[in-house]
Amino acid sequence: MEKIFKRTTGLSSVPFHYCPGCTHGIIHRLIGEVMEELGITEDTIGIAPVGCAGFCLDLFSCDFIGAAHGRAQAVATGVKRSLPEKMVFTYQGDGDIAAIGTAHAVHVAARGEKITSIMVNNAVFGMTGGQMAPTTLAGQVTTTSPYGRDCSTSGRPIDLPKIIATIDGAAYVAAVAVDCPKNIFAAKKAIKRAFQVQQLGLGFSFVSVLSTCPTNWGLSPVDSLKWLQQNMLPVYQMGELKVPEEVKSL
Amino acid sequence: MTKVLIKGNEAIAEAAIQAGCKMFFGYPITPSTEIVEYLSKHLPKAGGTVLQGEDEVASIYMCYGAAATGTRVMTATSSPGFSLKQEGLSYLAANELPVVVVNVNRAGPGLGGLGPAQSDYFQCTKGGGHGDYRLIVLAPSKSQELYDFTMEAFDLADKYRTPVLLLADGFLGQMMEPVEIKKRIIADLPPKDWITDGCRGREKRKIASYALSNEAGEATCLKLQTKYEQIKEKEQRWEEYKAEDAEYLLVGYGTCGRIAKSVVLNARRQGIKLGLIRPITLWPFPEKAFASYKDKIKGIVTVELNAGQMIDDVKLAVECRMPVHLYSRQGGMMPGENEIFNFTAQVFDWSVAEEAITDGKNI
Numbered sequence: 001m002e003k004i005f006k007r008t009t010g011l012s013s014v015p016f017h018y019c020p021g022c023t024h025g026i027i028h029r030l031i032g033e034v035m036e037e038l039g040i041t042e043d044t045i046g047i048a049p050v051g052c053a054g055f056c057l058d059l060f061s062c063d064f065i066g067a068a069h070g071r072a073q074a075v076a077t078g079v080k081r082s083l084p085e086k087m088v089f090t091y092q093g094d095g096d097i098a099a100i101g102t103a104h105a106v107h108v109a110a111r112g113e114k115i116t117s118i119m120v121n122n123a124v125f126g127m128t129g130g131q132m133a134p135t136t137l138a139g140q141v142t143t144t145s146p147y148g149r150d151c152s153t154s155g156r157p158i159d160l161p162k163i164i165a166t167i168d169g170a171a172y173v174a175a176v177a178v179d180c181p182k183n184i185f186a187a188k189k190a191i192k193r194a195f196q197v198q199q200l201g202l203g204f205s206f207v208s209v210l211s212t213c214p215t216n217w218g219l220s221p222v223d224s225l226k227w228l229q230q231n232m233l234p235v236y237q238m239g240e241l242k243v244p245e246e247v248k249s250l
Numbered sequence: 251m252t253k254v255l256i257k258g259n260e261a262i263a264e265a266a267i268q269a270g271c272k273m274f275f276g277y278p279i280t281p282s283t284e285i286v287e288y289l290s291k292h293l294p295k296a297g298g299t300v301l302q303g304e305d306e307v308a309s310i311y312m313c314y315g316a317a318a319t320g321t322r323v324m325t326a327t328s329s330p331g332f333s334l335k336q337e338g339l340s341y342l343a344a345n346e347l348p349v350v351v352v353n354v355n356r357a358g359p360g361l362g363g364l365g366p367a368q369s370d371y372f373q374c375t376k377g378g379g380h381g382d383y384r385l386i387v388l389a390p391s392k393s394q395e396l397y398d399f400t401m402e403a404f405d406l407a408d409k410y411r412t413p414v415l416l417l418a419d420g421f422l423g424q425m426m427e428p429v430e431i432k433k434r435i436i437a438d439l440p441p442k443d444w445i446t447d448g449c450r451g452r453e454k455r456k457i458a459s460y461a462l463s464n465e466a467g468e469a470t471c472l473k474l475q476t477k478y479e480q481i482k483e484k485e486q487r488w489e490e491y492k493a494e495d496a497e498y499l500l501v502g503y504g505t506c507g508r509i510a511k512s513v514v515l516n517a518r519r520q521g522i523k524l525g526l527i528r529p530i531t532l533w534p535f536p537e538k539a540f541a542s543y544k545d546k547i548k549g550i551v552t553v554e555l556n557a558g559q560m561i562d563d564v565k566l567a568v569e570c571r572m573p574v575h576l577y578s579r580q581g582g583m584m585p586g587e588n589e590i591f592n593f594t595a596q597v598f599d600w601s602v603a604e605e606a607i608t609d610g611k612n613i
Binding site (some may be wrong): 045047064065066074078080083086 | 272273275299301303304305307308309311312313314315316317318319321323337338341345446447448449450451454455456457458459460
């Protein structure tokens with residue numbers, strides 16, 4: 001019998017280690033499929049973050065480098081400047097890229113660095129056990145905001161794609177979610193366009209993906225998806241924030 | 251043999267180009283800024299890239315990325331900037347990535363001052379960042395050595411797959427001296443069969459330093475320590491000056507080693523058997539230099555531009571078998587040879603004619 005759906009060649013055979021219901025797995029698959037469809041897996045170097053996705057360097061089929069917390073985009077810059085013909089992407093959580101790595105996030109965009117960054121936003125620091133992140137919603141309970149995020153002392157959530165979209169060197173910026181099949185298709189399209197922007201050398205490309213963290217949110221996988229839809233989607237600006245003409249027709 | 255009159259920092263930069271450095275990531279900071287300036291002008295003409303990072307942290311991680319592709323890469327900074335690079339240096343050491351780092355030591359702590367200092371000795375030689383690692387640390391004392399050691403640093407980094415530090419000071423970086431611009435001699439180095447440059451036609455590779463199992467973590471630590479033991483055995487370097495028959499020794503590196511030579515000459519003129527050991531590798535510290543002296547020397551004075559940091563390594567090297575004293579200037583101040591001589595004469599109770607003490611320029 002013909003197999004009509006199989007594991008993408010962009011992913012390795014290493015089993016995922018993520019918690020049940022975590023959407024990292026979906027996002028990994030989308031990136032793997034995009035690399036396979038573009039035929040770039042063997043010409044791509046990925047940069048892993050510190051956090052739950054720190055082990056993703058074993059999960060993809062391409063070469064991978066583990067960075068320090070927040071530094072993936074600086075490492076990616078060094079790789080891309082050395083190998084301008086190769087594809088380079090970073091895979092980072094919101095705590096990684098929007099807190100400790102913010103300076104690099106702004107400056108890779110300012111330089112129009114020809115890399116792709118994928119930010120997975122689950123509104124908490126997942127790996128360390130669900131602490132408040134810059135993306136934590138107002139009133140959201142985490143282990144370091146046990147009474148709910150108090151905006152008068154901890155500020156309001158950062159919407160990083162909106163910031164990055166204001167920077168000239170950012171060629172492509174999109175904010176997507178992986179809460180339902182329709183949005184997953186849109187997320188894949190955005191990730192593909194981000195890689196195509198890099199292939200065309202148009203500048204920095206950035207995709208933020210709203211994601212779930214059932215373990216640290218204390219919700220079932222299904223309830224987590226609902227929580228994302230009800231609480232995160234209204235807060236964060238969604239859709240393609242910046243699209244260069246060159247990829248619109250692709 | 252042609253020599254050019256060149257600033258110390260420029261000698262470092264030119265040596266990097268000649269050594270085949272293709273990537274430089276840096277951030278301006280006095281007194282090392284001429285390195286990034288010189289390379290910005292000249293490295294692109296040699297087919298390389300200079301990128302000014304958003305900060306020192308970005309710069310060291312850009313080096314990390316470039317080194318992971320097998321590219322020869324360097325960064326340069328000065329003390330406060332060197333502090334910011336410590337996290338990255340720890341990652342470079344853990345992932346065994348060859349990067350050449352220059353620290354043109356200025357006075358500290360805090361913002362400190364722009365004058366020369368050796369106050370980063372501990373930070374440079376004992377690890378500096380988190381975890382158990384060492385950098386190979388080379389300490390030049392003149393512009394020609396800034397040039398030669400920079401070139402060699404790239405080979406050492408590739409040979410041992412480890413970050414190598416060139417430790418100068420503000421005086422050496424800013425001073426102009428004639429330098430012979432030597433061509434690179436291609437060394438026999440191990441193949442870079444570990445780089446991550448895309449897995450076309452081969453198995454995928456990864457570069458990472460994370461272990462969830464303690465057993466794997468210990469194995470990684472032991473592997474690093476085995477390498478460090480090899481480096482300790484093979485790479486200790488130093489210069490001896492009139493030490494063979496000496497009864498007393500001065501020990502100083504970099505600029506201090508240079509001034510100490512004049513002190514030795516003065517002492518010899520007066521019949522005092524004073525010699526000098528000038529450490530060239532600060533890590534590994536040249537313990538071997540002291541092996542033949544530890545039973546026949548009456549005393550040692552270390553000359554340092556800090557509150558006494560290298561003195562600990564000297565005491566260990568001689569197993570505290572004789573008095574070891576410190577002559578120290580700090581905060582950007584440089585000792586004159588007369589003050590070193592007077593101090594040494596005093597602590598060892600030499601009877602010397604007052605008029606014999608000079609502050610001449612002998613070296």
